[in-house]
Amino acid sequence: MKNTDHNTISEGKKEICFHEGRIYFTKHLERKLFFFLTILMLILGIVSYISV
16 A cells, blocks of 8 residues: 655655745645744734834
């Protein structure tokens, strides 16, 4: 039976892959990136609200 679990990453793969002019992320890296950007937007929103 074929292993179809796409969440697992082999140790040899990179988290960022540039192929034919496109950038591909692993699911794990994408989740970390969007979590960081969400927290950053939250902090900037709070700072913007306080400084007004």
